[in-house]
Each structure stands twice: as structure tokens, then as C-alpha cells.
Amino acid sequence: MIDVLLQTLPFFALIGLGFGAAARGFFPPIATAYLTRFVFYFALSAMLFRFSANLTLAEVINWPFIWAYVAGGAVVYVLATLIALIRKVGVEEAAVEAQCAVIGNTGFLGVPMLALLLGEAAIGPVMLVLAVDLFVFGSLIVILITGHRDGRVSPAILSTIGKGLVTNPMIVSIALGFAWSATNWALPAPIDRFLEILSGASTPGALFAIGASLAVKSAERLSVASWLSFAKLVLHPAAVAFFALMVFDVATYPAGVMIAAAGLPVAGNVFILAQHYGVAPHRVSASILVSTVLSILTVSAIISWISS
Numbered sequence: 001m002i003d004v005l006l007q008t009l010p011f012f013a014l015i016g017l018g019f020g021a022a023a024r025g026f027f028p029p030i031a032t033a034y035l036t037r038f039v040f041y042f043a044l045s046a047m048l049f050r051f052s053a054n055l056t057l058a059e060v061i062n063w064p065f066i067w068a069y070v071a072g073g074a075v076v077y078v079l080a081t082l083i084a085l086i087r088k089v090g091v092e093e094a095a096v097e098a099q100c101a102v103i104g105n106t107g108f109l110g111v112p113m114l115a116l117l118l119g120e121a122a123i124g125p126v127m128l129v130l131a132v133d134l135f136v137f138g139s140l141i142v143i144l145i146t147g148h149r150d151g152r153v154s155p156a157i158l159s160t161i162g163k164g165l166v167t168n169p170m171i172v173s174i175a176l177g178f179a180w181s182a183t184n185w186a187l188p189a190p191i192d193r194f195l196e197i198l199s200g201a202s203t204p205g206a207l208f209a210i211g212a213s214l215a216v217k218s219a220e221r222l223s224v225a226s227w228l229s230f231a232k233l234v235l236h237p238a239a240v241a242f243f244a245l246m247v248f249d250v251a252t253y254p255a256g257v258m259i260a261a262a263g264l265p266v267a268g269n270v271f272i273l274a275q276h277y278g279v280a281p282h283r284v285s286a287s288i289l290v291s292t293v294l295s296i297l298t299v300s301a302i303i304s305w306i307s308s
Contacts, residue, residue: 008296018210040170043206044170045173046198052181055177065254068258069262138269260299
């Protein structure tokens with residue numbers, strides 16, 4: 001555990017550096033916004049394209065893996081929704097809270113950190129987790145909130161979901177990478193080197209941006225944020241582990257990567273959605289803050305467990 005903690009500390013130290021820079025005003029919110037945009041559209045996209053261009057779709061698609069991750073997430077999603085409804089919050093707030101319980105920071109934290117800690121072979125399973133989060137759970141919150149407001153699920157909702165997916169640079173870069181891979185052509189050396197240099201900025205840039213964004217997060221509603229952090233950091237990886245190892249018999253290595261990815265803290269894009277729809281943004285921001293701080297220990301514990 002201590003050895004793994006020491007390996008993960010540099011990643012969280014970069015998050016802390018970004019937090020300190022933003023908290024002291026050295027890195028203002030506008031700078032954080034542009035750094036996040038650079039990482040999202042360029043550095044991280046370059047990393048995902050380069051990895052997927054050197055894989056085949058057949059190497060990545062693993063249906064037992066997908067079903068295990070969806071099943072584990074669905075159990076926690078339903079539990080978080082039920083607890084929210086028992087507390088007598090509205091359907092829209094329940095959908096946002098459920099999203100906090102199952103959507104981890106896979107893009108900005110999981111892709112760079114797990115690829116370095118668990119090896120490049122982890123990138124395929126991590127991309128599958130990212131795809132399920134975006135296609136399944138990311139679509140679900142749009143359906144629930146928009147459907148609740150309109151009183152029905154209309155074709156316009158599907159249009160909104162489709163537009164969100166095809167304009168997401170992570171989805172586009174993965175799709176383009178697999179399209180290139182299908183040609184069986186090697187990436188030309190100058191292009192490969194260009195992508196390697198650009199993707200090298202994704203890890204420090206993403207982690208620094210996470211920390212800087214946390215500096216402006218609210219710490220309100222700590223009781224709810226603590227529950228949602230527990231659901232995300234403990235219940236989600238536990239449910240995924242159960243379905244991966246006990247039900248769908250996923251191979252040990254990809255199962256371990258899946259469990260580690262499920263144990264990541266609440267993703268920043270949940271806050272973006274909550275702010276966009278005007279549903280409990282402060283609750284989400286508090287959950288991101290609390291879960292990220294606690295994940296220093298929980299992620300290290302999970303990685304230590306799966307490594308053993």
C-alpha cells in the first residue's frame with residue numbers, strides 16, 4: 001500500500017500544485033479554462049488517437065468487460081437514485097446525484113495515470129470504460145432531465161445526445177484512431193513523433209487543470225457530498241469488482257484496470273452538466289472536491305489490491 005501510495009503521490013502532487021496556483025490567484029479561472037481546453041481538444045486527444053491507432057478494435061472490444069462495468073455502474077446508479085428520492089429531492093437532482101456516483105474522472109486522471117501505473121496495456125480497458133461512461137451513463141442523464149422537463153422522451157433528446165457524442169473530442173479521436181488502425185498502415189514517423197510530444201503534455205496539463213478547477217469548487221452540502229464520494233470511491237469499484245470477477249468472469253488484468261477506473265473521483269464534466277441544466281451545481285462541485293481529496297488514499301488502496 002505504501003509503495004503504491006508513493007507512486008500515486010506525484011500525480012496528486014500535480015493536482016495540489018494546480019490547486020495552490022489557482023488558490024493564490026497566480027493561475028486565474030480564465031487560465032484554467034484555456035488550459036483545460038488545450039488538454040481536452042489537443043493533448044489528451046492526441047494521446048487517445050495515438051493509442052487507438054496502434055490497436056485494433058478487436059483487441060479492445062470485450063463484451064464481458066462491458067457488461068460487467070455497465071452492471072456494476074447500474075446497481076450504484078439505481079442505489080444513488082433511490083436514496084436521493086427517499087430524501088425527497090426531485091427527479092432531476094436524483095439524476096445528477098446518480099451521475100456523481102458512477103462517472104469518474106477517466107479522461108483527465110484515469111487515462112494518463114493508469115496508463116503509467118498499470119502499463120500501456122491498460123489503455124484499451126480504460127478507453128472502454130470511457131466509452132461506456134459517455135455513451136451509456138452520459139446519455140442517461142440527458143434523457144432523464146430533458147424527458148422530465150418535456151414530460152416525454154422525444155426525438156429531439158436523441159439528437160442532443162448524438163450531437164454531444166460526435167462533438168466530443170475524446171470520442172472523435174478514439175474513432176479516428178481505430179479508423180486509421182483499420183488501414184493496417186503504420187503512422188508515419190514524423191506524425192507519430194508529433195503526437196507523442198503533444199500527448200506528453202496531457203498528464204501534467206490535465207492534473208494541473210484538475211487542481212486549478214478544484215480551487216473554485218464549493219464545499220457546501222458536505223453530508224451529501226460525503227455520501228456521493230463514498231458511493232463513487234468505494235461502492236462503485238466494489239460493485240464493478242463483483243460483476244467482473246464473480247458474474248462475467250473477466251480476465252484478471254482488464255478486470256483490475258476496470259476496478260481502478262471505477263474507483264476514480266467524480267468527473268468534472270458532471271459539474272458542467274449540472275451547471276448547464278441548473279441542477280445542484282454546488283452539490284456536484286462539493287462532491288468533486290471531497291472525492292478527489294479522499295481518492296489520494298482510496299485509489300492507492302485499490303491499485304495496491306489489484307496489483308497483489
